[in-house]
Amino acid sequence: MNIDEQLVDESIWQTDGKWHTLVESAYNIIVIVDRKGVIQYINKKTKENIINTSIYDYMFPEYHEQVQESVGKVFETGRPEDFEIASASSRGQVKWYISRVGAIKLGDKVVSAVMIFTDITKRKEAEEILQIKNDAIESSINGIVFTDLKGNINYINHSLESMWDYCSDDEIIGRNIIELWEGRKRCLQVLNEMKDKGSWIGELVAKKKNSDLFDVQLSSSIIKNKNGKPMLMMFSFIDITENKQSERRLKQIMKELVRSNEELEQYAYIASHDLKEPLRTVISYLQLLEKRYKTKLDSAADEYIMYAVEGAKHMEQLIKDLLGYSQVGVNTREPQIVNSGIVLGRVLINLQDIINEADVIVTHDKMPEVYADDIQLGQVFQNLINNAIKFRKQTDPEIHISVKERDSEWIFAVKDNGIGIKNEYKDKIFDIFKRLHIKDEYAGTGVGLSVCKRIIEYYGGQIWLESEFGYGTTFYFTIPKK
Amino acid sequence: MSMEMNSAGYGGGIEILLVEDNPGDVRLVKEAIAENKIKNDIYVVSDGEEALLFLRREGDYKDAPQPDLILLDLNLPKKSGRDVLEEVKSDPDLKRIPVVVLTTSDAERDILRSYDLHANCYVTKPVDMNQFVRVVNYIEDFWFSIVKLPPKD
Secondary structure (H helix, E strand, O other), rough: OOOOHHHHHHHHOOOOHHHHHHOOOOEEEEEEEOOOOOOEEEOOOOOOOOOOEEEEHHHHHHHHHHHHHHHHHHHHHOOEEEEEEEOOOOOOOEEEEEEEEEEEEEOOOOEEEEEEEEEEEHHHHHHHHHHHHHHHHHHHHEEEEOOOOOEEEEEEEEHHHOOOOOHHHHHHOOOOOHHEHHHHHHHHHHHHHHHHOOEEEEEEEEOOOOOOOEEEEEEEEEOOOOOOOEEEEEEEEEEEEHHHHHHHHHHHHHHHHHHHHHHHHHHHHHHHHHHHHHHHHHHHHHHHHHHHHHHHHHHHHHHHHHHHHHHHHHHHHHHHHHHHHHOOOOOOOOOOEEEEEEEEHHHHHHOOOHHHHHHOOOOEOOOEEEEEEEHHHHHHHHHHHHHHOOOOOOOOOOEEEEEEOOEEEEEEEEEEEOOOOOOOOHHHHHOOOOOOOOOOOOOOOHHHHHHHHHHHHOOOOOOOOOOOOOOEEEEEEEEEOO | OOOOHOOOOOOOOOEEEEEEEHHHHHHHHHHHHOOOOEEEEEEEEEEHHHHHHHOOHHHHHHHOOOOEEEOOOOOOOOOHHHHHEEEHHHHOOOOOOOEEEEOOOOOOOHHHHHHHOOEEEEEEEEOOOHHHHHHHHHHHHHHHHHHHOOOOO
C-alpha cells in the first residue's frame, strides 16, 4: 500500500464523519479494493476481519474473470463498469448482486476502485418463478389463450396452436377469441357470463383454422391486478372430442341394451304364457284320455300316455327354468345387507325333506352379513346344496358350507363328499341345459348351476368348482363387499 | 249343499260367464263343473269384445242373464282380459260381479296388474288335469257356498 492510498483511506473514509455514517448505513455493500482486488474497506461489519483479503474469495470462481476485466477497465479508463455476480452467503445460500465499480482518483490517477453491491436475490428468485410459470403455460397440454377485456387475443401457447391447426401464433394474435369458436350467439353468452361471474366452465364447440369443428371443455377466468381491477381474460381448453365420441357410443350401447332387455323380458313373458298354454292342453287331455278310457285301452297305450305326459311335463319345467334364468337381473330389487346365515337357514328348512330322505349331514360355519338380494342368494344356496345332495354317494353323505373373508369379498364354499366331476366338465357344467347324466339317473333340467352363475356374476362375484372325481366337489362363489 | 244356502237368492241356476279363447280349456272347465255337486249354468264367450257385449246385453246378447261370477282368461283376442277387467270394474252396473282371473300366466306383473284392476282373485291354471279340475271345483265351492254374493237386480 503506498502513501497515496493511505491518504485516501484516512482523508475520505476515516476522517470525514458525515460520509462515514452515510456509507455505513447504506443498504448496499460498499467495498474498496485495489487493482488486484484486495479489500481495503467494507462498510458492513463482518464476523471475521476481511480487510486485506481478496474480494474474489467471496464470489463464485466463474465470475472472477469477468470481474477482473471490469476492475481492470475502471483502473484504465476511470469510467464505471457494471456486472452481475452470485456468491454464497455466510449461511451458504446463493445471493445475487448487481455491482457498479467506480474509480477513486487522486488527481487523474485511479488509485482504488469502489464496488457497490446491490442484493437482487429476491428479484432473481421472482424472475425464476415467473419463468417457470411461463414455461408451464407454454408447455401445458391445455390450449391456453390470454385476451384483453374485449376478447382480443394477445397470447396463445403451443398446444392451442396445434389444437386449432395454426402454423404460428402470428396468425391468431390480435384476432378475437370468438373466432376460435363455433356459434357466435353462444360465445357471446359465455363471455357475458364470464364478465358477470368472473369465470366460466363448460363445453363448447371449437372451430379450427380450416373450419373443422371439435368439442372442447373450457375453463376461463378474468384475471385482476392487485387492486382488483380486471386486466385480462384467460381461457384454457381441453380437447374432449374422444370423450364425446365414447360418450355418444356409450349412450348408443345403453339404448340398445335397454331395448334388448325389454325384448328379453317380452320373450320371457311369451314363454311364461304362450308356450305353456298349449303344453298344458296337451298334458290335460292326455290325462283326461287316461282317466276316461283307462279300462278300454291296453297296458301299452297306458305306457305311451305316461311317456307323453312325462315329456310334456319336462318341457314345462324347462320353460319354467329358462324363464327363471332369463329373469335374473331383470326387475331385480336393489341389493341390501342380508344375514346369509338366516338365508341359509331358510334354505335348509326348505330342503329338510330331501335332506332327511337322503340322510345327508349338512353343517356350516357362522355366516356373515353380505350385500345381496336374499331371495337370489337363497336360490344360489338352494341350487348348490340340492346339487350336492343329488350327486351324493350312498355312504355317509356330508355337505359343509363354509365362508372366508377377504379384503374386498366373501368366499363361500359348498363342499360335498359325493361322486365328483371330471376335470373336463368343470366349465361346461355351468352352461345352460348342460347335463352330465341321462335323465333316468338324475332328474333335472340342467339350469340350476347356470342360474347360480348368472346371479353371482350379476352381483359382480365369481363362481367355480374344485373336484376330485370319485371323492367330492367343492363349489366356490364370491360376493363382493359393497 | 243346496241352492237355498247361497245368498244370491236367485230362483234360477247359478250363472257363470266363462271368457276363454282356448276350446280345450273351455271343455276342461265344463267337465270340471259337470263333475261338481253344485249345478251351474255356464255361458262361454271367446274374446273380450264378446264378453262386454254379453255383460251389457248388447248385440246378440239382448236376453243374456247377468252372471253371478266371471271366469276371465287374460290373453284373449281383440280386447284382452285386462281391458275387460278394467271396464267391468269401472262400470257401476257390473263392478259388483266377482271376477276370478283364471289364466296360464304366473308372471308377477300379470298378478299385480289384475289386483290393481280390482280382480276378486287370481288363479293360475295348474298343468295337471286332475289339479285343474280340483281348482275349478274349489272356485265354485268358494264363491257359491262360502262367500255371500251381492243380491241381483
